[in-house]
Amino acid sequence: MSETDNKPTLGRKPLGLKRSVEAGEVKQTFSHGRTNKVVVEVKRRKVIGKPGADTASESKAAETKAPETKAPEAEAPAPAPTPAPAPTPAPAPEAKTEAPAAPAPAPAPAPKADAAPAPEAKAASEPEAKAPPAPKPAPAPAAKAAPAPKAAPAPRPRKPAPPRKGPPGETPQERVKRLQREAEEDRLRMGEENRRREEEAKLQAIEEEKRRAEDNRRAEEEAAVKAAADAKAKAEAEAQAKAEAEAVAKAAPAEDSKPAAATPASDNGAAAPGPRRFTPVKRPEPARKPEGAGAAGGAKPAVAKKGGAPARGAERKNDRRQSGKLTVNRALNDDEGARARSLAALKRAREKERRAQFSGRSQPREKQVRDVIVPEAITVQELANRMAEKGADLVKALFNMGMMVTVNQTIDQDTAELLVEEFGHNIERVSSSDVDINVDSDVDAPETLKPRAPVVTIMGHVDHGKTSLLDALRGTDVVRGEAGGITQHMGAYQIKTKGGDKITFLDTPGHAAFTQMRMRGANVTDIVILVVAADDGIMPQTIEAINHTKAAGVPMIVAINKCDKEEANAQKVRERLLEHEVIVEAMSGDVQDVEVSAKTGKGLDELIEKLLLQAEFMELKANPDRNAVGTVIEAKLDKGKGPVATVLVNRGTLKRGDIFVVGTESGRVRAMNDDKGKQVKEAGPSMPIEVLGLGGVPMAGDVLTVVESEQRAREVSSWRQEQATAKRTATAPASLDTMFSALKAKQDVIEYPVVIKADVQGSVEAIAAALHNLSNDEIKVRILHSGVGAITETDVSLASASGAPIIGFNVRPNAKAREQIEKSKTAMMYYDVIYELTEEVAKQMAGIWGPEKIETVVGRAEVKQVFPAGKKDKAAGLLVVEGAIRKGLHARLTRNDVIVSATTIASLRRFKDDVDEVRTGLECGVVLADTNDIRAGDQLEVFEVSHRERTLG
Numbered sequence: 001m002s003e004t005d006n007k008p009t010l011g012r013k014p015l016g017l018k019r020s021v022e023a024g025e026v027k028q029t030f031s032h033g034r035t036n037k038v039v040v041e042v043k044r045r046k047v048i049g050k051p052g053a054d055t056a057s058e059s060k061a062a063e064t065k066a067p068e069t070k071a072p073e074a075e076a077p078a079p080a081p082t083p084a085p086a087p088t089p090a091p092a093p094e095a096k097t098e099a100p101a102a103p104a105p106a107p108a109p110a111p112k113a114d115a116a117p118a119p120e121a122k123a124a125s126e127p128e129a130k131a132p133p134a135p136k137p138a139p140a141p142a143a144k145a146a147p148a149p150k151a152a153p154a155p156r157p158r159k160p161a162p163p164r165k166g167p168p169g170e171t172p173q174e175r176v177k178r179l180q181r182e183a184e185e186d187r188l189r190m191g192e193e194n195r196r197r198e199e200e201a202k203l204q205a206i207e208e209e210k211r212r213a214e215d216n217r218r219a220e221e222e223a224a225v226k227a228a229a230d231a232k233a234k235a236e237a238e239a240q241a242k243a244e245a246e247a248v249a250k251a252a253p254a255e256d257s258k259p260a261a262a263t264p265a266s267d268n269g270a271a272a273p274g275p276r277r278f279t280p281v282k283r284p285e286p287a288r289k290p291e292g293a294g295a296a297g298g299a300k301p302a303v304a305k306k307g308g309a310p311a312r313g314a315e316r317k318n319d320r321r322q323s324g325k326l327t328v329n330r331a332l333n334d335d336e337g338a339r340a341r342s343l344a345a346l347k348r349a350r351e352k353e354r355r356a357q358f359s360g361r362s363q364p365r366e367k368q369v370r371d372v373i374v375p376e377a378i379t380v381q382e383l384a385n386r387m388a389e390k391g392a393d394l395v396k397a398l399f400n401m402g403m404m405v406t407v408n409q410t411i412d413q414d415t416a417e418l419l420v421e422e423f424g425h426n427i428e429r430v431s432s433s434d435v436d437i438n439v440d441s442d443v444d445a446p447e448t449l450k451p452r453a454p455v456v457t458i459m460g461h462v463d464h465g466k467t468s469l470l471d472a473l474r475g476t477d478v479v480r481g482e483a484g485g486i487t488q489h490m491g492a493y494q495i496k497t498k499g500g501d502k503i504t505f506l507d508t509p510g511h512a513a514f515t516q517m518r519m520r521g522a523n524v525t526d527i528v529i530l531v532v533a534a535d536d537g538i539m540p541q542t543i544e545a546i547n548h549t550k551a552a553g554v555p556m557i558v559a560i561n562k563c564d565k566e567e568a569n570a571q572k573v574r575e576r577l578l579e580h581e582v583i584v585e586a587m588s589g590d591v592q593d594v595e596v597s598a599k600t601g602k603g604l605d606e607l608i609e610k611l612l613l614q615a616e617f618m619e620l621k622a623n624p625d626r627n628a629v630g631t632v633i634e635a636k637l638d639k640g641k642g643p644v645a646t647v648l649v650n651r652g653t654l655k656r657g658d659i660f661v662v663g664t665e666s667g668r669v670r671a672m673n674d675d676k677g678k679q680v681k682e683a684g685p686s687m688p689i690e691v692l693g694l695g696g697v698p699m700a701g702d703v704l705t706v707v708e709s710e711q712r713a714r715e716v717s718s719w720r721q722e723q724a725t726a727k728r729t730a731t732a733p734a735s736l737d738t739m740f741s742a743l744k745a746k747q748d749v750i751e752y753p754v755v756i757k758a759d760v761q762g763s764v765e766a767i768a769a770a771l772h773n774l775s776n777d778e779i780k781v782r783i784l785h786s787g788v789g790a791i792t793e794t795d796v797s798l799a800s801a802s803g804a805p806i807i808g809f810n811v812r813p814n815a816k817a818r819e820q821i822e823k824s825k826t827a828m829m830y831y832d833v834i835y836e837l838t839e840e841v842a843k844q845m846a847g848i849w850g851p852e853k854i855e856t857v858v859g860r861a862e863v864k865q866v867f868p869a870g871k872k873d874k875a876a877g878l879l880v881v882e883g884a885i886r887k888g889l890h891a892r893l894t895r896n897d898v899i900v901s902a903t904t905i906a907s908l909r910r911f912k913d914d915v916d917e918v919r920t921g922l923e924c925g926v927v928l929a930d931t932n933d934i935r936a937g938d939q940l941e942v943f944e945v946s947h948r949e950r951t952l953g
């Protein structure tokens with residue numbers, strides 16, 4: 001009731017022939033002195049069963065005003081029927097009877113709403129027909145509007161009957177207040193009632209469900225019990241004799257009666273809800289109902305039809321009837337459990353399905369054939385990973401092939417191929433050429449080639465004057481600076497002749513231990529100068545040098561040195577060279593020879609001339625305009641400069657800033673020094689330079705290649721490192737045979753372990769090679785570790801753990817290592833001359849090996865007869881056939897040339913007399929120590945054992 005609504009009606013009478021509503025003015029007082037007047041209309045209640053124009057109009061008026069909640073006032077004028085409509089809200093029968101009288105209370109559930117308006121409409125239509133036209137429009141919409149759409153506000157108009165009349169002296173304002181209060185109370189009460197009813201319905205439904213479940217369970221149990229009883233009874237019936245047939249016959253009706261009893265039970269069950277409704281299959285169906293719930297009962301018959309079973313439709317009707325009205329809440333509650341459960345169940349079901357599908361697929365999974373990339377060496381585990389197989393399976397397969405390997409061991413490409421094929425995959429072999437730089441295939445076009453300086457190597461026996469000659473050629477003197485007067489490691493120098501030609505010299509050492517380095521020198525060398533001292537002639541290393549030069553296919557110039565000496569005999573040298581197929585020009589051959597003296601400088605110019613002539617003849621050329629390719633002549637770890645390498649550029653030009661790969665290392669040219677120690681920005685072909693900026697110390701002989709980017713350099717170097725590691729750790733797959741033979745070999749061979757540390761890589765290699773040369777079948781040098789630089793703690797711990805000495809060549813231990821050496825008493829061997837080192841090691845090895853055992857046969861005899869001697873022993877009657885037999889000597893008894901026992905002569909007798917010696921042709925009796933296995937016809941060899949100091953090398 002709003003003020004604005006009421007104002008226009010003020011003083012205006014409602015339309016109609018007769019006033020059906022009483023209107024009164026009420027003055028309202030507000031704060032600040034404001035007042036307002038409102039019209040209060042009071043409806044009259046429609047009287048049932050007393051047709052008449054008044055009643056009809058009243059009912060119409062009541063219907064029109066119903067929504068405005070002014071109904072309560074209708075009670076005042078309306079006489080009798082009031083008590084009846086009071087409890088109207090719910091029950092259907094009441095609604096039906098009360099409907100005509102009730103002011104369109106429109107109960108909530110649709111079916112009732114449908115039912116209610118029908119009679120109402122009829123009741124209304126009759127009076128309407130008689131009624132004057134004016135009020136027509138009002139009742140018509142009222143009749144229609146009442147039922148469905150106004151179902152929601154329906155509870156409001158249903159007010160309780162109680163105190164409808166106010167106190168006698170009630171003012172209109174008090175009356176209004178009272179009415180409002182009453183209306184509010186009614187509304188609250190109605191709400192409370194509704195809530196209670198809904199709760200009751202809910203409880204009832206739950207109980208119902210429980211009951212049904214219980215019934216269902218009971219029915220199932222009963223059925224199971226009955227089935228068991230049936231089976232028993234039948235079995236008994238068959239087993240029993242005819243006499244018991246009657247009992248069986250009785251049992252049979254009993255059985256019949258039981259099902260009969262069961263049927264009603266099941267009927268009851270069906271009459272109730274029926275277990276099917278609660279089966280997991282049926283549950284999801286009601287979940288759809290909420291969609292149709294808005295359409296209220298409209299959907300219900302459809303469900304009944306879908307159910308197919310008329311019994312179920314009946315059940316539902318019964319349910320509904322028993323549980324009262326179907327409210328929105330109830331409808332939702334019905335679905336609530338199903339929905340909540342269905343969501344979770346749906347998830348679980350999907351998950352289960354997915355798992356089932358997954359597991360179903362994995363079991364009969366098809367074997368996937370893969371293309372397996374296999375490098376030259378690969379670990380079993382890595383191969384297994386690439387094949388997507390189990391490492392253990394590979395090990396098993398290898399075992400079946402007779403190879404005993406673990407997953408961490410490295411196998412070669414061929415073995416890997418066998419495995420890959422065994423497992424049904426395809427192998428893709430990858431070789432180093434796929435990643436590595438192949439310098440050989442990179443050939444320069446002839447037009448790009450330009451003349452270059454010859455690279456000359458000087459070879460010869462120790463002290464024949466190689467360094468002196470080179471020195472003389474360079475005009476410098478480095479001889480005095482060398483330890484022991486021997487060139488220890490390779491150096492490279494370039495000289496410029498008077499004519500401006502350049503010649504590069506590699507100064508290779510003359511000692512045999514440096515053979516490997518010399519071989520490398522020969523590989524980059526264009527021409528070899530073979531230095532032979534005229535006074536000493538051809539020596540072992542001279543011959544070795546000749547052989548290496550020939551093997552390398554490098555032309556040779558013989559420099560017969562020390563010709564200034566009196567005892568010099570150049571001709572003898574030439575003649576002796578013939579023995580080694582070196583025919584010099586003077587002997588009508590093609591090998592140039594020069595008589596020189598490093599000391600006096602005699603013949604040096606002639607030597608240079610002949611070198612240039614040879615170089616010219618060879619047409620030495622290289623392309624200087626390309627990325628450099630060089631060879632490491634020597635490399636070391638310099639304290640101040642870091643890793644430093646002496647590189648001879650083979651082709652191209654090496655520039656400062658170039659990125660390169662050298663062996664397993666990579667780097668960028670930080671600086672370059674020439675042989676005079678001068679910094680240079682670039683170095684062309686045949687130029688030896690010292691390169692700084694390496695990532696590590698490369699090996700002598702490694703090839704340096706300039707690459708386009710750091711990334712490429714890293715890629716190549718890491719690949720090479722990988723390969724080097726794989727090769728180092730690669731073990732030939734061990735078969736059972738090789739395993740046992742290796743064990744046997746280990747027992748037979750004495751190992752001499754050492755740790756080698758040297759100042760430069762070349763020395764390390766030279767020492768290693770020299771020590772390996774000392775090894776023989778019985779004693780072998782085993783290099784535990786070798787490296788460049790000072791002796792460190794780790795070297796000491798490694799050596800002491802293996803009881804090995806540390807060989808330090810031109811290096812000393814650092815402070816910490818010294819402490820540890822003292823503690824662990826590790827043997828140290830310091831040298832600065834290689835041959836001293838090898839001699840000393842040879843001595844030590846001989847010491848470990850022990851003195852040599854020498855056997856000298858003294859005599860031989862034949863066993864003629866065997867007879868007992870004492871309680872246990874046997875004596876042999878012998879005939880000495882050779883030498884003599886002496887008491888206490890070592891003896892070896894052989895039968896058909898097979899040694900039966902190795903023993904000693906315990907006693908020697910001749911005609912019952914103990915004697916010390918029996919000579920050839922005489923007979924004697926002997927008792928052998930520790931053996932009685934003697935037979936007539938056996939041979940006895942008697943020998944002496946002596947020991948002699950061993951020598952190695």
Ligand SMILES: Nc1nc2c(ncn2[C@@H]2O[C@H](COP(=O)(O)OP(=O)(O)OP(=O)(O)O)[C@@H](O)[C@H]2O)c(=O)[nH]1
Nearest residue numbers: 462463464465466467468486487510562597598599
């Ligand atoms: N009289 C004479 N002595 C020479 C001549 N050339 C070298 N010598 C001496 O021979 C000795 C050895 O000379 P080196 O130049 O060290 O000989 P090397 O072949 O380099 O020796 P290693 O470095 O040990 O291989 C030195 O004492 C030189 O002085 C020569 O032409 N005449």
